[in-house]
Amino acid sequence: MPIDDTHHVAAGRSEHVVAPIGPDETAQALRNGPIGALVVAAIAVALLFMGWMAFYFFLFLPRGPVG
Amino acid sequence: MKERAVQNSSRLALYHLWIAFGVFLPAVALGAWQMPMRSPLPAPLDDTNAYYTSVTLHGTAMAYAVTTFFAMGFGYAVTATSLGRPVRGIIAAWIGFVICLIGTVMAVVIVLIGRATVLYTFYPPLLASPWYYFGALLLIGGSMIWVVLMIYNMLIWKRDNPGQPVPLAMFAITATAILWAWAASGVIIELLFVLIPQALGITTRIDVGLGRTLFTVTLHAVVYFWLMPAYIAYYTLAPEAAGGRLYSDTAGRLTFIMLLVFSVPVGLHHVFQDPDIGAGFKFLQSFLTFFVALPTLLTVFSICASLEIAGRARGGRGLLGWLWALPWQEPMVLAVALSLVMLGLGGFGGFINMSYAMNQMVHNTTWVTAHFHLIWGGAVVTMYFAIAYEIWPRITGRPLRSKELARWQLWLWFAGMLIVTIPWHITGLMGMPRRVAAFDYSDPFVAPMGPLVIISAIGGLILLVSAILLIAILVRSHFGEGQLQAPLRYAIAVNPPRAIPASLNGFALWNAILLVLMVFAYGYPIGQFLFLKSSVPAYEVTHTATSGAGP
Amino acid sequence: MADSITNPLGRPVSDGIIPEEEISRTENQWLTVMLSMLGVMMAIIVVTGATQALHPPSNVETIDPTTLHLGGEFAESNLGTAAEPDGSVTVRMIGEQYSFVPQCVQVPVDTPVKFRITSTDVIHGFLLPATNVNTMVVPGFVAEVRTAFSRPGIYESWHVGPGQSRAEGAIPQLESS
Numbered sequence: 190m191p192i193d194d195t196h197h198v199a200a201g202r203s204e205h206v207v208a209p210i211g212p213d214e215t216a217q218a219l220r221n222g223p224i225g226a227l228v229v230a231a232i233a234v235a236l237l238f239m240g241w242m243a244f245y246f247f248l249f250l251p252r253g254p255v256g
Numbered sequence: 257m258k259e260r261a262v263q264n265s266s267r268l269a270l271y272h273l274w275i276a277f278g279v280f281l282p283a284v285a286l287g288a289w290q291m292p293m294r295s296p297l298p299a300p301l302d303d304t305n306a307y308y309t310s311v312t313l314h315g316t317a318m319a320y321a322v323t324t325f326f327a328m329g330f331g332y333a334v335t336a337t338s339l340g341r342p343v344r345g346i347i348a349a350w351i352g353f354v355i356c357l358i359g360t361v362m363a364v365v366i367v368l369i370g371r372a373t374v375l376y377t378f379y380p381p382l383l384a385s386p387w388y389y390f391g392a393l394l395l396i397g398g399s400m401i402w403v404v405l406m407i408y409n410m411l412i413w414k415r416d417n418p419g420q421p422v423p424l425a426m427f428a429i430t431a432t433a434i435l436w437a438w439a440a441s442g443v444i445i446e447l448l449f450v451l452i453p454q455a456l457g458i459t460t461r462i463d464v465g466l467g468r469t470l471f472t473v474t475l476h477a478v479v480y481f482w483l484m485p486a487y488i489a490y491y492t493l494a495p496e497a498a499g500g501r502l503y504s505d506t507a508g509r510l511t512f513i514m515l516l517v518f519s520v521p522v523g524l525h526h527v528f529q530d531p532d533i534g535a536g537f538k539f540l541q542s543f544l545t546f547f548v549a550l551p552t553l554l555t556v557f558s559i560c561a562s563l564e565i566a567g568r569a570r571g572g573r574g575l576l577g578w579l580w581a582l583p584w585q586e587p588m589v590l591a592v593a594l595s596l597v598m599l600g601l602g603g604f605g606g607f608i609n610m611s612y613a614m615n616q617m618v619h620n621t622t623w624v625t626a627h628f629h630l631i632w633g634g635a636v637v638t639m640y641f642a643i644a645y646e647i648w649p650r651i652t653g654r655p656l657r658s659k660e661l662a663r664w665q666l667w668l669w670f671a672g673m674l675i676v677t678i679p680w681h682i683t684g685l686m687g688m689p690r691r692v693a694a695f696d697y698s699d700p701f702v703a704p705m706g707p708l709v710i711i712s713a714i715g716g717l718i719l720l721v722s723a724i725l726l727i728a729i730l731v732r733s734h735f736g737e738g739q740l741q742a743p744l745r746y747a748i749a750v751n752p753p754r755a756i757p758a759s760l761n762g763f764a765l766w767n768a769i770l771l772v773l774m775v776f777a778y779g780y781p782i783g784q785f786l787f788l789k790s791s792v793p794a795y796e797v798t799h800t801a802t803s804g805a806g807p
Numbered sequence: 808m809a810d811s812i813t814n815p816l817g818r819p820v821s822d823g824i825i826p827e828e829e830i831s832r833t834e835n836q837w838l839t840v841m842l843s844m845l846g847v848m849m850a851i852i853v854v855t856g857a858t859q860a861l862h863p864p865s866n867v868e869t870i871d872p873t874t875l876h877l878g879g880e881f882a883e884s885n886l887g888t889a890a891e892p893d894g895s896v897t898v899r900m901i902g903e904q905y906s907f908v909p910q911c912v913q914v915p916v917d918t919p920v921k922f923r924i925t926s927t928d929v930i931h932g933f934l935l936p937a938t939n940v941n942t943m944v945v946p947g948f949v950a951e952v953r954t955a956f957s958r959p960g961i962y963e964s965w966h967v968g969p970g971q972s973r974a975e976g977a978i979p980q981l982e983s984s
Contacts, residue, residue, distance in 0.1 A: 190906060199492070199748045200423050201340025201413070206275070208367055208748045209499040210569045212824045218568035219825050223503060225578050226560035230837070233556060237604050238844055241611070245851065248615045248685065255860040255939035256953045381929055381946060452967035464930065464945050506827075507834045528863035529932075529943045531950040535865035542852075546845045553841040558834070612852050613861035616939040620932040620965075687936020689965045701936075701963045751827045790869045795929050 261342035265332060265652040268349055271330025273644060275357065276322050278729060283317035284723040286310045291676070291716035295709040298698045307693035308373045315376030316367060318632075320395055321360045323482045326640055327436070328353070328402045330485050331429045333647055335409045337744040338425040338492075344412060345405045352401030359394025362387055373797050375691065378451060378468040378589070379477070383794040386455035393447050397439050406433035414761070418480040421756045424508050425492040425746055431483040434763055438520045438770065439481055442473025454794050461791035465532030469781050472523030479546075480519035481631055486639035487511065490559045490592060491710060493646060495747035497588035500566025506751035507558045509760045511551040516553050516763070517770050518548035521777035528615045532790065538612070544777060545610040554604060556596065563592070587662040591642030594670040595635045598768075601674075602631035605681065623684025626677040633719075634673040643665060648733055652745045657732040665729060668722035675715030679708035864942045866951035872927050875901065881925055888913055895919035902931035902944040907964070912981045916959050922952045933982060934965040956983040 198204040210218075289312050291300040329477045343349060365387075366372045372388035410422055410430045422430075450467040466563050491508040495501055502508065524533055524541040567578025583589055605627035608613055618624060645662050649655050656662060683705045688695075697706045759765050842914045851893045855861055875881045886899045887909050896918055908967065914920050924933055931944040933952075942950045956962075962981040 198472055199746045199752060200338045200425070201417075204743050205337050205340055206748055207496060207745045208501070209496060210501065210565070215501055215565060215571045215824050218500070218565045219750070219905065222829070223557075223561035223564050225564045225572075226503075226533055226760050226835070228558055228575055229560050229579075230557040233600050234553065234841070234844065237600065237607065238848075240604055241607050241848060242851075244608055244613070244617075245614060245855075249939070250859070250861075252617060252937060252939045253957060254860050254954050255613060255616050255864065255941075256860045361879065379930060401929065464947055468945070504834055523833065527943070529941055531866060531868070531945055531948040532865065534867050538863055538865055543849065546849055549845060550838070550841060554834070554838060557837045607848075611848065613856055613863055613939070614852075616863060616941045620934055620943075687934065687965060689932065689934060734848075741937050749826050749832065753983075776970050783810050784867075788867070788869055792872050792946040 261346075262336065265336035265343040268343065268346060268353070269329045269333035269336070269647065270651050271353060272332065273647065274690045276497070276640075277644065277730060278331060279321045279325070279360070281319050281723050281727050283314050283322065284720055286317075287316040288716040288720040290314065291709075291713035294424035294693060294695065295713045296706045296714060297553050297710060304551040304693040305370065305373070307369055308375070309367060311691070312373050312374045312375050313364065316363055316392075319393065319478070320363075322397060323478075324356065325360075325479065327432060327485055328356070329648070330488075330643060331406055331433065333401060333651070334425045334429045334488065335406065337650075338746060339409065339413050341609045343405065344409050348401055349405055352398050355401070356395050359391045359396075359398060360719065360772050361613075362391030364391075366768075368390060371797065376465065377471065378446070378467070380451065380454075380464045381462050381792055381794045382461070383451070383796045384451060385797075389447050389455055391793045393444065393452070396447075397485055398445060400440070401439060403437045405434040406430045412525070418573070419755065421505075421753045422761055423746065424502075424505055424749075425488055427509060427761070428484065428488045428491065429436045431516045432481060432488070432657050433520050435477060435484065435516045435519060436481045438516075439474050439477030442475075442477075442523070444472045446470040446474075449607065460793075462794045463785055463787065463791045465530070465790050466782070466785040468530060469524075469529060469533065472526050473520065473778065474523070474528050475543075476523045478518040479628070479632065480515050482766040484512065484515060485553060485643065486595065486636045487515070489588070489646075490555060490595075491562075492746045493590045493643070494559065495562040495566065496745050497646075498563050498566035498582055498592075499587050499796060500562055500564075500747075501568060501747040502747045503561035503565065505751070505753050506760065508552055508749075509756075511555050511558070513760075513763075513766050514554075517766050517773065518544060518550070520770060521773040522548055522610075524781065525610045525615070526775075528612070529619050531674040531787075532788075533781050537777065541777055542610055542612040544773070549603070549607065551608075556600070557594065559596070560633045562747070563589075566721055574608055583662070585659060587645045587656075587659055587666060588642045591638050591665055591666055594666055595638040595642075597798075598630055598634035598638065598670070598673065601677075602627055602635055605630065617683055620689055621684035622688045622690050623711030625690045626684060627678030629680070630673060630677040634670070634677070638666060638669060641669070644726075644730060646744060648730055649741045652734055653741055654733055654736045654738050655731055655741060656735050661725065661729050665722050665725040667727065669719055672715045672718030672722055675718060676712045677715075679712040679715075683708050699765075719728070766798070824981055836964060860953075861939075864950060864952040865884070866949065868949040868951070870925055870947040870949050872925065875925065875927055880923070883908070891921075897921045897923060900924045900933075902926040904932065906930055907931070907933065914956060914981060914983050916956055916983045919953065919955050922950075922954075924950045924952075935962050936965065938962065959984050 290307060293307050332343050366385050372384035374382045374384045375735050407430055410426055416421060446467050450463060454462045491502060522541045523544040525545050528538055563582060564578045567581040570581040572581030573577030609618060609627060645656055686705055688705050695702050697703055818967055880900060881901055887891045889897050896914055898912055898914060898920060902924060926946040928946060933944055934941045937939060938954060940952050940954050942952045944950045
């Protein structure tokens with residue numbers, strides 16, 4: 190596996206860094222962009238947002254005013 | 257000579273990690289005892305004083321000792337491996353280690369003999385023996401040597417490599433160190449100027465509001481001090497372990513910068529209910545807290561993207577096929593997934609906590625306990641385990657005894673933590689308070705909480721089993737058969753940066769911004785105590801329940 | 808280093824495996840969506856907070872815990888529920904290890920209630936489950952919480968703070984009718 194000559198930006202010595210996959214495989218993996226990651230992250234964040242809304246409007250507000 | 261220096265750096269890291277995990281196991285045992293104690297189940301040594309001593313010890317050990325020693329050890333390991341040369345200032349590092357160790361022992365002994373049952377948040381006007389505060393001061397103050405060494409090592413590397421981007425792991429651990437310095441300032445000032453003078457009898461009254469407000473500077477930022485090593489593993493170790501690349505090096509740098517800048521000026525969200533701070537500043541810091549959620553939201557996406565690269569390269573097809581294709585037999589990969597799930601759940605709880613008035617619903621209840629156990633005890637500590645599994649073999653030269661056992665240990669911890677915290681979330685919403693030793697479960701209001709508390713107590717036992725397994729794995733790996741190990745390897749980014757702006761390669765700008773934010777967010781809340789006459793008598797904590805004394 | 812002068816917060820120069828602009832764009836898009844979500848949450852908090860008077864209790868008022876019993880607002884005869892001229896009600900309580908005085912308090916339904924609580928000794932927490940009444944009672948300060956009870960019934964309160972258990976028979980209760 191070729192290691193980029195910029196290996197030192199991941200670590201100071203080449204023995205401390207490895208490029209498990211080369212540039213071609215990386216480009217191939219990302220040919221459609223990180224669409225899978227977007228789906229997973231979006232689902233997670235959507236759940237978080239909806240949960241927050243549910244808590245705010247159905248659990249918190251009904252408990253009455255406070256100040 | 258060079259090899260000897262490398263060995264010294266490795267030994268330095270290992271000693272810190274030994275202490276961290278050596279303290280961790282008994283601390284888990286204490287927690288596992290506390291759980292049946294406060295449940296309807298019978299428990300050995302059923303004593304209220306013992307409970308609060310245990311809570312103090314468990315909290316102090318986990319929140320201060322395990323975390324600080326782990327961060328220091330990991331920091332030295334990162335310095336040596338990411339910069340590819342031994343740690344500079346090794347003598348100072350060892351001195352720091354000894355100081356921290358002495359402080360830890362002092363604090364532990366004093367708590368054990370019942371002279372410091374003030375919980376790890378100190379809770380003035382409760383007053384512990386001055387030895388407890390001195391112990392805490394030594395532990396926290398001693399770690400400042402580590403902070404200086406992280407900064408020093410990064411700076412001389414930059415001097416020796418002009419114009420080069422600092423390796424992301426080193427950049428991140430230095431951000432962690434700087435954050436810790438900012439965070440620790442609150443508790444150090446509180447110890448030096450509020451608590452210790454009272455404990456020594458120099459002052460006769462104690463300013464509780466000032467003490468609490470100073471402590472909030474530490475209280476939130478410290479959780480990011482704990483969290484950042486886990487994030488370093490997410491960004492720089494996990495992509496490599498999965499067989500892929502880090503999606504964006506820049507996003508990594510921005511994450512650690514945002515964590516540094518936004519973790520500190522937000523502490524007041526821990527004391528929304530305090531009558532010593534006005535609504536305006538509480539709202540301001542709630543607003544700022546939304547910004548500290550940003551780096552985590554960024555991280556979730558970036559790490560998923562990095563793992564996706566690995567998964568697709570391994571043959572994963574379709575929208576989600578990359579998930580199954582990941583090398584799940586690697587403890588680091590499994591740990592990241594389990595950690596991210598707990599980060600999501602715990603983060604959700606955090607969103608509830610920080611939402612200004614909504615905090616009213618959960619403050620002082622077991623919801624809060626559930627939240628921080630899930631986030632720290634779950635998401636973060638799981639990564640600590642994974643880091644230990646990576647570092648130990650690399651330093652000792654002996655391979656991990658069994659990756660399968662390691663995976664079992666991680667799954668057990670995950671299951672145990674969910675079983676502990678999910679019921680706590682529910683009882684919290686039902687109104688069950690925290691910091692209470694015993695409940696009358698025959699009371700019809702409390703009775704419905706009983707089964708939930710029992711479930712979480714069972715979870716505590718599972719966690720104890722997992723913790724024992726962890727130590728067993730590490731010890732057996734330590735003394736196992738020797739074999740040459742590959743050095744600790746860091747992930748490489750999709751586009752390794754060749755030249756980056758100074759703002760992404762150093763912290764001068766960000767420290768300046770943080771200083772402005774701190775003056776803005778904390779200037780008045782702390783400064784007001786100069787003219788608010790609110791000092792009160794202190795209450796010494798002794799083991800005998802004399803009137804006016806604490807637990 | 809010249810890059811940092813002409814390109815102070817710009818992106819790295821290298822063109823890499825995937826154009827760095829593409830990676831940056833994706834990350835920025837995600838960041839924007841996240842910021843928007845956070846903005847919505849913040850807006851909800853601000854709007855509901857302003858229109859429904861939702862704030863964490865934040866009255867900053869000092870008091871001397873050592874002289875509470877000598878007279879003044881928190882003298883024992885003055886504790887409990889008191890009607891105000893404007894129709895609202897003020898409930899005065901003292902937190903002391905390990906409970907609240909008075910133990911039982913009555914308040915009217917659908918009436919603005921103001922709790923004023925202080926401590927004679929250590930920090931206490933006052934929490935009414937199923938409501939949003941939740942405050943820290945810090946010695947040296949008067950904690951003030953305002954609410955209204957829309958539901959008649961008995962509210963069991965929790966006294967929160969290290970060093971006490973919920974002792975039998977010492978359960979502070981609030982009854983609204």
